[in-house]
Amino acid sequence: MWSLSASLRGFYDDNINTSPQKVGSFGFELNPSFSWDVPLQQTEIGVRYNYGLYYYQQREQNGQDPIDQTHQFDLYLDHAFTPRWDGKVEDSFTISQDPALSGNPTVVATRVNGNNIVNSASANLHTDWTREFGTSLHYQNVVSIYENSGGTANNPSYAGLLNRVEQSIGLDLEWVATPTTTWLVGYMYGLVLFTGNEPIAQNTNPPYSAANPNVYYSGSRNSQSQYGYVGVQHTFLENLTGKADLGVQYTDYYNDPSSTSSLGPYGDASLVYTYDPGSYAQVGVTESRNATDQVQVNSQGQITQDQLSTVVYGSINHALTPKLTGSLVGHFQYSIYNEGQVNNSAAEFYNFAANLSYAFNRHFSSDLGYSFDWYTTPVAGQDYTRNRIYLGVTATY
Numbered sequence: 001m002w003s004l005s006a007s008l009r010g011f012y013d014d015n016i017n018t019s020p021q022k023v024g025s026f027g028f029e030l031n032p033s034f035s036w037d038v039p040l041q042q043t044e045i046g047v048r049y050n051y052g053l054y055y056y057q058q059r060e061q062n063g064q065d066p067i068d069q070t071h072q073f074d075l076y077l078d079h080a081f082t083p084r085w086d087g088k089v090e091d092s093f094t095i096s097q098d099p100a101l102s103g104n105p106t107v108v109a110t111r112v113n114g115n116n117i118v119n120s121a122s123a124n125l126h127t128d129w130t131r132e133f134g135t136s137l138h139y140q141n142v143v144s145i146y147e148n149s150g151g152t153a154n155n156p157s158y159a160g161l162l163n164r165v166e167q168s169i170g171l172d173l174e175w176v177a178t179p180t181t182t183w184l185v186g187y188m189y190g191l192v193l194f195t196g197n198e199p200i201a202q203n204t205n206p207p208y209s210a211a212n213p214n215v216y217y218s219g220s221r222n223s224q225s226q227y228g229y230v231g232v233q234h235t236f237l238e239n240l241t242g243k244a245d246l247g248v249q250y251t252d253y254y255n256d257p258s259s260t261s262s263l264g265p266y267g268d269a270s271l272v273y274t275y276d277p278g279s280y281a282q283v284g285v286t287e288s289r290n291a292t293d294q295v296q297v298n299s300q301g302q303i304t305q306d307q308l309s310t311v312v313y314g315s316i317n318h319a320l321t322p323k324l325t326g327s328l329v330g331h332f333q334y335s336i337y338n339e340g341q342v343n344n345s346a347a348e349f350y351n352f353a354a355n356l357s358y359a360f361n362r363h364f365s366s367d368l369g370y371s372f373d374w375y376t377t378p379v380a381g382q383d384y385t386r387n388r389i390y391l392g393v394t395a396t397y
Contacts, residue, residue, distance in 0.1 A: 003397070004032075004034050008029075009390045009392025010026070011388060012390075013025055026058075027057055027066075029392075031052050033050040042080045047075055050070075071094065075091045075092075076088065086127075089122070091121045091122075094117070097114065099112075104286075105335065107144075107290060109349050110382065112148065118145075133176075136172040136186075138169070138171075143165050144163060144291075146163055149163075150198070158293065159198065160199065160218050161196065162194075164195055165192075181232065186245070188227040198217065200217060200218055200295050201297050212258055213301075221306070222254065224251070225252075227248070227249050228247050230247060239273060240271070244267070245269070248266055258300070262338060268284075281315070281317075285311065289306050291306055292337065294342055304341070309335040311334075313331045315327065326355065326357075329351075331352075332349070332351075333350075334348055349373075353371040354369060354371075364395055366393045367392055367393075370387070
């Protein structure tokens, strides 16, 4: 029902500030974690917590705080009310500085000082009305809070730019065409409310009016979206499954008269292949609009509202021997900015990681790994590359 583990790793990071001006550092990380899963007759409950402590030698030598800390807490509750009614509630809470933990798509690709919080909660009610027809009612709430606040129009803070509440509610109609294929058609409504209540941009293009204000505030980027999509879930083989949702997203930036509405693609597709015990591969792609930390005003007095991000990801986990396992993980994000000075320009974010893990027994293991990040953007002074290598041990009970 429960598991307790702790990892200790030594590492070298050649760009601890994720900046064009690289500063490297040796260090170590400590990651204790706890998980608790309770399967009951009609209910399953799970709790997982992971703490990360990261020490950077170079920061201490420069008189800076050498410690970063992260917290990740996950909770889920799955309950079958009847054989045809099933509900699930999930919540994921994260405090971090690392861009890799900020969500998917990645909103800020650089390190952000402070205790930055992302809480994602979701609820789903699935009903089989008949053997062939079912519905899925789903709701999601994501709260993002950055500690960096008190910005000005010429130097906005992350809190002013990105503190927000994102909500969505939708309904999917599902048709079981065959035992291996399920089709669906769905609708979803989304609302994004920026809560920083701070100035975020200065307009230098008079004359000023309601459609061309002198100063923009956080709420100027509030938006509402409507999604329509069709989807399919298919089992190709017992060990090969795939799903795809494809449609459109219409977004209205109702708090900014100078902005125009957007109509663009929306999609989520993935394929999972389990080809051997302990060995599996996964690939996927998503496309949707998401928040951005860029906001610069263009010559028409428009600010950057958001970005359209295409994310392609893949991973493979392969058991080389009964005790030695290797894994590869890749992630690519291509984001096109909407309006503002960087309108129609693109930022690209690449991540690659490789790991080897050797299990001495079921309680002790060691691992060796490498990761690479590359971020390129039309915004001057933000491109960077980052290499990290680590060696560690893990104890599990």
